[in-house]
Amino acid sequence: MSQQNDLKTILNKLHYSDDAKVVEQISAQTKLVMARMKGIRRKVVVMSGKGGVGKSMTTVNLALAFARMGQRVGLLDVDINGPCVPQMLGMRGKGLLDTPEGAVPPTGPLNIKVASMDFLLQENAPVRWKGPMDLSPVWLGLTEMNVIREFLSDMVWGELDYLLADLPPGAAADKPPLLVGLIPDLAGAVVVTTPSEVASNVVQKSIAYAQELGIEILGVVENMSQYRCPSCGEENPLFEGNTDSMCEALGLPLLGRIPFDRNFARTFDKGEPILDGDNPTAAKYQDIAKKVHTLLDYQHVLDGKV
Amino acid sequence: MKFVCLKCETYMTFEKVEKPAEGSLGVFFECPSCQSRFSMVTNPGETQMVSSLGVQLGGRTEAPKPLEMTRGGLEDNVSAGMGQMAAYLNEKIQSGQPAAAPATPVASAVPASATAPGTSSEGGGCPFSAMVAQMGLGSTGATGTSAPPAGTQLLWTPDAQEKLAKLPSFVQPMVKSSVETFARKSGFTTVTLQVMDDSKNASTEGIKWTPEAQQRLDNIPDFIRPMARREIERLVKERGQSEITAEVMEEAKEKFMKFM
Numbered sequence: 001m002s003q004q005n006d007l008k009t010i011l012n013k014l015h016y017s018d019d020a021k022v023v024e025q026i027s028a029q030t031k032l033v034m035a036r037m038k039g040i041r042r043k044v045v046v047m048s049g050k051g052g053v054g055k056s057m058t059t060v061n062l063a064l065a066f067a068r069m070g071q072r073v074g075l076l077d078v079d080i081n082g083p084c085v086p087q088m089l090g091m092r093g094k095g096l097l098d099t100p101e102g103a104v105p106p107t108g109p110l111n112i113k114v115a116s117m118d119f120l121l122q123e124n125a126p127v128r129w130k131g132p133m134d135l136s137p138v139w140l141g142l143t144e145m146n147v148i149r150e151f152l153s154d155m156v157w158g159e160l161d162y163l164l165a166d167l168p169p170g171a172a173a174d175k176p177p178l179l180v181g182l183i184p185d186l187a188g189a190v191v192v193t194t195p196s197e198v199a200s201n202v203v204q205k206s207i208a209y210a211q212e213l214g215i216e217i218l219g220v221v222e223n224m225s226q227y228r229c230p231s232c233g234e235e236n237p238l239f240e241g242n243t244d245s246m247c248e249a250l251g252l253p254l255l256g257r258i259p260f261d262r263n264f265a266r267t268f269d270k271g272e273p274i275l276d277g278d279n280p281t282a283a284k285y286q287d288i289a290k291k292v293h294t295l296l297d298y299q300h301v302l303d304g305k306v
Numbered sequence: 307m308k309f310v311c312l313k314c315e316t317y318m319t320f321e322k323v324e325k326p327a328e329g330s331l332g333v334f335f336e337c338p339s340c341q342s343r344f345s346m347v348t349n350p351g352e353t354q355m356v357s358s359l360g361v362q363l364g365g366r367t368e369a370p371k372p373l374e375m376t377r378g379g380l381e382d383n384v385s386a387g388m389g390q391m392a393a394y395l396n397e398k399i400q401s402g403q404p405a406a407a408p409a410t411p412v413a414s415a416v417p418a419s420a421t422a423p424g425t426s427s428e429g430g431g432c433p434f435s436a437m438v439a440q441m442g443l444g445s446t447g448a449t450g451t452s453a454p455p456a457g458t459q460l461l462w463t464p465d466a467q468e469k470l471a472k473l474p475s476f477v478q479p480m481v482k483s484s485v486e487t488f489a490r491k492s493g494f495t496t497v498t499l500q501v502m503d504d505s506k507n508a509s510t511e512g513i514k515w516t517p518e519a520q521q522r523l524d525n526i527p528d529f530i531r532p533m534a535r536r537e538i539e540r541l542v543k544e545r546g547q548s549e550i551t552a553e554v555m556e557e558a559k560e561k562f563m564k565f566m
Contacts, residue, residue: 005315007310007312010310010312010315011310013315014310014315014316014317016308016317017317019319019320019364020307020320020333020363020364020365021361021362021363021364021365021366022359022361022363024365025359025360025361025362025365025366026359026361029360096372096373098371098372099372102372103372103373117376120373120376120377120380121380122483123479123482123483124479124480124483125483127380128380128381129379129380129381130354130378130379130380130381131329131350131354131357131379132329132350132351132354135349135350135351135354138351138352138354138355139351139354139355139357139358142355142358142359143354143357143358143375143379146358146359146360146375146376147375147376147379149360150360150372150373150374150375150376151373151376154372154373154374155372
């Protein structure tokens, strides 16, 4: 009963117990994510430090390409505030099916399972959270992180060969650490850029940040490399830049170059995606998917031998 | 978070959580030795932080439902989705006014065949027209083909559908949403021309404008009208009323004297 003891002395004598059960619940949440991810062979994130470079387009087309290779594919639209994957895959209006085991994601083209915030919103509705918006800097980041955590933990993916996560733009600040912490055995990241110097500079920073966090960068996709004429099919440069040099400097493979193809893009805008792998642009995505697949197999083989 | 009873040199034990006010939590602790009790009261930001963790203080009595925090944390989609912009577009476009100031001012009604700049549905123009079209809410004339993920599918009569189809394609989704929200709130299962007209005079807050009040609102200059509408609706909502009459407008006049 001596009040002269300082707090440090008092605490040294005490045994901490989590009677509010907060740590217990957070630990349970993490375990649930781990359990959900068990059935998924490879988890790949598609990221870029820059917005508007075509991350969603790349993710969607890689998913289609993997599916054409006979892989079982899931696609997680992590862009909470600007989810567009359902529209690109013609899945607007579909919804998650609640079951006692969790939420079952709807199936889109080529049996790709898709989870997206868009399924919880009404048409054209923005994402608006309850809570004091004047104090939103206090809690908004935490809310978004836990939304992503719920999308990982509460989704009944079943057995998948690939789960692709389409990260939001500017994902350097908070999402990669969260994903590293949440997704066990993250296979790696595909980084999307455009040949512009501005994009390259920003993308390099996000690559460095991801690598610091231990995320394996599988390679770089250069999007909007050229402009493909919708009439004659001829390809001409769209930007001046040098993604080759960036990849060489960073020691990363350039997985492929995708032209800006208006007709191709339009089909995704309309929700009628091109599924045919013979389409010239789809074929380029197919090549990238094969490279990623080989890369991950190669790593797998090495893992077994080392 | 733990509290220490300095007198007894022991951790206080978590007792319970109460909600003393909206956006606030009262978390009660008790010293197991001297039975002293106190309550920590959180401010709205702190309350939201706890909520954002997806946990329940003191533990759960039942397993969380799928996406419980996400779904529970979202504002009501109907009011959030429609918003002022949708209602504004609905009112303006249906009334035959341009949705936004075009490069060349147009005073009359939007022609039936009019399309927004850069939204041409055929190729051959600017190579970035598809991107521009996407910026215009991504609509490519999806008139009446998609339904909100939640809620019932509303029927559109052919003439209502035709009227919607005559609007510029890039505003159709928002106008459609606004009309359907109004229809659902009013209990309509079919969208008719009359429902479309009525929706122009109904706000997203479920507040109705009498024709006379609407006329007075229309007298307010374009650029200030949306703000005036919001303010007047807020005034009425604060009073717990649901209709804006000429009398209400008269009362609000002082506030907007220079515009009315």
